[in-house]
Amino acid sequence: MLVLRSSLPRALAARTLAPQMCSSFATGPRQCDETFYEFRSYYLQPSKMNEFMENVKKHIHLRTAHSELVGFWSVEFGGRVNKVFHIWKYDNFAHRAEVRKGLAKDKEWQEKFIIPNWALVDKQELDITYLVPWCKLEKPPKAGVYELATFQMKPGGPALWGDAFKRAITAHVNLGYSKLVGVFHTEYGDLNRVHVLWWNESADSRAAGRHRSHEDPRVVVAVRESVNYLVSQQNMLLIPTSFSPLK
Structure with missing residues (x-):
């Protein structure tokens, strides 16, 4: 942003008073907090x-x-x-x-x-x-199974693929095919990597929801856009332990 020299004191004062703005999909110092x-x-x-x-x-x-x-x-x-x-x-x-x-x-x-x-x-x-700024960590309503989907995206970071990725995830969430627990962006590890943690009542309900989503044109359009930036994907089915806070 270009600031004229004559307005610099006013701009600095506004920056001090204004709340910190967050990118729609950012990590590190651009997060709303340090968690x-x-x-x-x-x-x-x-x-x-x-x-x-x-x-x-x-x-x-x-x-x-x-x-x-x-x-x-x-x-x-x-x-x-x-x-x-x-x-x-x-x-x-x-x-x-x-x-x-x-x-x-x-x-x-x-x-x-x-x-x-x-x-x-x-x-x-x-x-x-x-945790990406556009979602918060959610707790499922009851015990079930979890799926961790890990996406390796093309180099360039969220500025390149963040919006398309968000649309693909929210399409699944808004249509109720699976419950979103959280979306995480790697800061240390393989960069341009996003982890999406989902919850389902069972492995069978997850399979049924996945099949229905693949036939939903609203999901297909959103995913097709995001796939343009995808390098690879890995999914794991996770079973919570008896001592896990997330059941």
Whole structure:
């Protein structure tokens, strides 16, 4: 925006008083707040999955004493099995650093969870994501199954494909084919990646809704536009654990 020199003091004053504006699809400092979500994926040894899950169930309260757990799921379909996926919420990066420092000093957490469990984990992945400004995190009305759809978009960021992607998602939401839990944009990890978390009553209701949406011309038009910017897509069916806040 071009500001004439004579009007600069007035423009600076207006900027100070006006609320911060958010991009329709942005991350980082363009977000309305600094809250971010850490996506963690653990790949378990096939014979150790049950042992790991029982240990987490027994001791997860030691971890949630330090920061907020959004959800914890096992992967039923999509990609490698014997995998768990969980989301943690942080106020900002200073908050996360404080939490990690506290965990390092928590002897009970280290002895009862970290030491016995790390031997069961083959690999772990971690992404930092922001909830996009045009949606908020929703809680489903009852227990069900979740689908995490991950879209790798073309380089260029939301300025290139954000509006088309939003229209594709809202077309599904507005027509009631699935319940949207949240849309997240990766900040650290593979860039130009968007994660959409959906909820359905069951895997069968999800399949039925998906088939109906594919026959709805309103959805087809919106998706066709977004697909022009799509590189790849992966879907996972997630089963919430008994201790997951999102059931």
